[in-house]
Amino acid sequence: MFDREKLDKVSKSKQEWEAKVLEPALKKAPERKRVFTTVSGTPVERLYTPLDIADFDYERDLGYPGAYPFTRGVQPTMYRGRVWTMRQYAGFGSAKETNARFRYLLEQGQTGLSVAFDLPTQSGYDSDHPLAVGEVGKVGVAIDSIEDMRVLFDGIPLDKVTTSMTINAPATILLAMYLAIAEEQGVPFDKVGGTVQNDILKEYTVRGQYIFPPKPSMRLTVDLIEYCFQHVPRWNTISISGYHIREAGATAAQEMAFTIADGIAYVQACIDRGLDVDTFAPRLSFFFNAFTNVLEEVAKFRAGRRYWAKIMKERFGAKNPRSMMMRYHVQTGGVTLTAQQPLNNIVRVTLQAFAAALGGCQSLHTNSYDEALCLPTEQAVTVALRTQQIVAEESGATDTIDPLAGSYYVEALTNQIEKQIDDYIKKIDEMGGTLAAIEQGFIQKEIQESAYRFQKEIESGERVYVGVNKYVMDEPPPTNLLRVDMEVGRREAEKVRKLRQQRDQKKWREALEYLREVSMSDQNVMPAVIEAVKARATVGEICDLWREIFGEYRPESFI
Known part of the structure; x- marks a missing residue:
């Protein structure tokens, strides 16, 4: 995108700018920090020019x-x-x-x-x-x-x-x-x-x-x-x-x-x-x-x-x-x-x-x-x-x-x-x-x-977080917060227990047994899962069936 002659010209003009404009300015007013980085820690240069993308190819890269x-x-x-x-x-x-x-x-x-x-x-x-x-x-x-x-x-x-x-x-x-x-x-x-x-x-x-x-x-x-x-x-x-x-x-x-x-x-x-x-x-x-x-x-x-x-x-x-x-x-x-x-x-x-x-x-x-x-x-x-x-x-x-x-x-x-x-x-x-x-x-x-x-x-304090480590102020306790009623758990538990009593038990058992057979084979489980949920099998019951078949994951520690 940039030919060598133009890049050389930019390089020379940048050096001149640094010597004649930048250095006098820095002597009068130093920069805020010695090193600037992104939030990920990547160094950020003071100025970017065509020299920083010298090999950039519009068709290939953009x-x-x-x-x-x-x-x-x-x-x-x-x-x-x-x-x-x-x-x-x-x-x-x-x-x-x-x-x-x-x-x-x-x-x-x-x-x-x-x-x-x-x-x-x-x-x-x-x-x-x-x-x-x-x-x-x-x-x-x-x-x-x-x-x-x-x-x-x-x-x-x-x-x-x-x-x-x-x-x-x-x-x-x-x-x-x-x-x-x-x-x-x-x-x-x-x-x-x-x-x-x-x-x-x-x-x-x-x-x-x-x-x-x-x-x-x-x-x-x-x-x-x-x-x-x-x-x-x-x-x-x-x-x-x-x-x-x-x-x-x-x-x-x-x-x-x-x-x-x-x-x-x-x-x-x-x-x-x-x-x-x-x-x-x-x-x-x-x-x-x-x-x-x-x-x-x-x-x-x-x-x-x-x-x-x-x-x-x-x-x-x-x-x-x-x-x-x-x-x-x-x-x-x-x-x-x-x-x-x-x-x-x-x-x-x-x-x-x-x-x-x-x-x-x-x-x-x-x-x-x-x-x-x-x-x-x-x-x-x-x-x-x-x-x-x-x-x-x-x-x-x-x-x-x-x-x-x-x-x-x-x-x-x-x-x-x-x-x-x-x-x-x-x-x-x-x-x-x-x-x-x-x-x-x-x-x-x-x-x-x-x-x-x-x-x-x-x-x-190297990285500023406004309101946390800089510009901090005393605040009253927050109000008008959304709280989930703890009664939700009781009501939902009661609802799922009632569902287990009222569903068609024969249809439910047959659906889960079919899902077990499919899960132990190399068939796709999705059709059997759809039939199981239609028979009102619960999330926990299907996952428990798979826990029996597949086991549960126990991670190693790498600390």
């Missing part, structure tokens, strides 16, 4: 939106056609309470649903299980059976909205319930759209909501992908998640690298099943975090999109351009929210949403300002949604495609992050792949070290 390597976005017109899906993550208490929140958000202009499940549901326990005590409905909605799913989507036509479900180990069960409800509504499977997270690998490294060992868990993951490719063509069968990797302390490059490594493992598992890459890859999706350092986040998204396109084309031989597209949802950084001066979080979330928009996301959740204190109140969740709407309608970020393209800094940082991603992928490949890297504790240790560095920077 190209055009909607075309390989997709650096500039996956759609030819991006937000000039339509803006991202505004998909606020919601769920608390009972299915009835969450249904009311869903309806409220849709009335306020939200364009897609996103379900948060409580910890017992995520862990495969019913609300009356001893381990569920005190956790039912606390961080998400309690879903034990198809009856709960029916209430959750009461009055919401499933052919008119798309739904994202953040569920992993029991993903096949919750999707089976959703499909059964769609069938009850008269919606054919080919009209059902949405996403299920179904990403078990990151549970082993950072999040901990696993149930079964890796091998049978990967089998269930691939079963879901295979079934939807055959029967639910509009469904995104996996949301390969870097969000939780970043929340655990990873850098921007680590978030992207370890997520792509997981993606490679899933693609390979599907190919090993006998699936052609171009049959399932167009429905793979991703889920990323957005921190407050806007330019680093934009570079991260652009680098990841370009690297994934290369992986799919060069490593897996994909021929369909849609197989090479990294389509992703973004959630603003939960770990960046502070309990101190919580209204400051509105500004943080706005910057993070702006970064997601400039980076080219397909859907977005903006966190509520009070989430460091409680589940979001209605006022806070409204402000969060309005934040997205203001960025979309008023900021100008949606008027042109990839507006930061060509910035010497952004292009240099994009290249740098892509190289860091590539270095990690090569290391993981040398170890034998993602599962081997997890078993050896490599990914876990890398994230732990990054998290430790970041925490030390905050505690020392």
Whole structure:
């Protein structure tokens, strides 16, 4: 893009500027810090020029939106056609309470649903299980059976909205319930759209909501992908998640690298099943975090999109351009929210949403300002949604495609992050792949070290956190917080006990016995799971059956 003669000219003029302009200015007024870094610790130079992207090739590195390597976005017109899906993550208490929140958000202009499940549901326990005590409905909605799913989507036509479900180990069960409800509504499977997270690998490294060992868990993951490719063509069968990797302390490059490594493992598992890459890859999706350092986040998204396109084309031989597209949802950084001066979080979330928009996301959740204190109140969740709407309608970020393209800094940082991603992928490949890297504790240790560095920077004051280690003030105790009634647990437990008494016992036993037979074979489990949930088998009962067959995962310590 730049010939050698022009680069030499820039080099000389930069030296002259440093000697004649910069040095006298520094003598009068030194810079604020000796070293500037991004939030991930990447050094930031004082000034970026063409010298920092001397080998930049427009066609190879940038190209055009909607075309390989997709650096500039996956759609030819991006937000000039339509803006991202505004998909606020919601769920608390009972299915009835969450249904009311869903309806409220849709009335306020939200364009897609996103379900948060409580910890017992995520862990495969019913609300009356001893381990569920005190956790039912606390961080998400309690879903034990198809009856709960029916209430959750009461009055919401499933052919008119798309739904994202953040569920992993029991993903096949919750999707089976959703499909059964769609069938009850008269919606054919080919009209059902949405996403299920179904990403078990990151549970082993950072999040901990696993149930079964890796091998049978990967089998269930691939079963879901295979079934939807055959029967639910509009469904995104996996949301390969870097969000939780970043929340655990990873850098921007680590978030992207370890997520792509997981993606490679899933693609390979599907190919090993006998699936052609171009049959399932167009429905793979991703889920990323957005921190407050806007330019680093934009570079991260652009680098990841370009690297994934290369992986799919060069490593897996994909021929369909849609197989090479990294389509992703973004959630603003939960770990960046502070309990101190919580209204400051509105500004943080706005910057993070702006970064997601400039980076080219397909859907977005903006966190509520009070989430460091409680589940979001209605006022806070409204402000969060309005934040997205203001960025979309008023900021100008949606008027042109990839507006930061060509910035010497952004292009240099994009290249740098892509190289860091590539270095990690090569290391993981040398170890034998993602599962081997997890078993050896490599990914876990890398994230732990990054998290430790970041925490030390905050505690020392080296990295400013407004309201936490600088500009601190005395505050009155927070008020008007959303509290989940502890009676929810009792009511949900009673409801699931009553369901077990009232269901058709013969039909239930036959459905679970059939699921047992299928699970012990190499058949796809999804059809049997759908029949089991229709027979009113619960999440806990199906997971207990699989615990008997597959066993439970017990992690090693790498500390």
